[in-house]
Amino acid sequence: MECYTGPFIRFKVHLPVLYGESAETAVGRLLGEIISRSGDISILDWVGEASTMHSCFPANPTLYQTLPCIPSTPSDASRRDGLDFERVRKLYSSLASLPLARFVSQRLSLPSIAHWVTTVELLSSSTNPSRYVYAIHVSHLQPLEVTLSVSLGEQTPGTHVLVRPWHPKTLEVAQTNSDTDPLWKLMEQLEQPFSAFLLRRLPHNEYKRTASDCAIFARVRDLDSILESEILIPEIV
Numbered sequence: 001m002e003c004y005t006g007p008f009i010r011f012k013v014h015l016p017v018l019y020g021e022s023a024e025t026a027v028g029r030l031l032g033e034i035i036s037r038s039g040d041i042s043i044l045d046w047v048g049e050a051s052t053m054h055s056c057f058p059a060n061p062t063l064y065q066t067l068p069c070i071p072s073t074p075s076d077a078s079r080r081d082g083l084d085f086e087r088v089r090k091l092y093s094s095l096a097s098l099p100l101a102r103f104v105s106q107r108l109s110l111p112s113i114a115h116w117v118t119t120v121e122l123l124s125s126s127t128n129p130s131r132y133v134y135a136i137h138v139s140h141l142q143p144l145e146v147t148l149s150v151s152l153g154e155q156t157p158g159t160h161v162l163v164r165p166w167h168p169k170t171l172e173v174a175q176t177n178s179d180t181d182p183l184w185k186l187m188e189q190l191e192q193p194f195s196a197f198l199l200r201r202l203p204h205n206e207y208k209r210t211a212s213d214c215a216i217f218a219r220v221r222d223l224d225s226i227l228e229s230e231i232l233i234p235e236i237v
Contacts, residue, residue: 032054032057039099039102046058046065054108056110079223080187091229095186099111108235109235112231113190114164115196115230121137132147132149134147144218148213152211161199162196164194164195171186190229194218199234
């Protein structure tokens with residue numbers, strides 16, 4: 001079977017047919033195999049109902065769609081003069097050394113930049129259809145407002161975390177005369193708005209994706225906030 005992930009990546013996957021298996025489970029097995037072989041996280045870019053097999057997989061392939069374009073913002077290179085490049089270098093090294101995402105025993109290990117949710121405020125709600133509008137405050141990020149079809153429930157510190165999935169190849173390594181240029185490119189990249197996953201923390205240090213019916217776009221507050229970022233590899237079920 002030939003599979004395509006992202007715009008141009010193609011590879012072959014051998015997926016045995018299981019008698020009586022539902023289409024949803026078969027798709028989940030296929031996606032797990034793709035991640036295991038390639039570490040490709042682009043297959044997690046979907047919006048809609050989650051699969052019963054895994055919270056990061058879609059209930060059906062039709063949920064893959066072109067997500068709204070995230071507009072980039074201009075960068076001010078003059079700010080690099082006051083930047084602590086030693087801290088940037090440490091962040092760069094930490095991100096470069098992260099492993100690829102992997103899917104083993106129904107668990108997705110997803111290297112990420114993590115931002116913990118501090119407060120969640122229900123702004124409004126309605127029924128038929130169910131709609132919940134939340135104002136979400138997250139450490140080191142600008143405030144968010146999201147509209148969901150499900151309630152986030154009772155909130156306690158550490159209940160939810162917003163993550164930015166990371167692939168080592170995302171780093172833009174440039175061959176230049178100055179070793180600070182790749183570091184500045186990283187800061188420029190991390191300052192841009194990004195697509196994020198909202199995870200709910202479960203017992204035994206496991207996580208589950210929630211609010212998958214909403215595309216969540218977030219942005220850091222400033223350059224200092226980037227340097228305060230936490231690296232996390234959650235085990236997602």
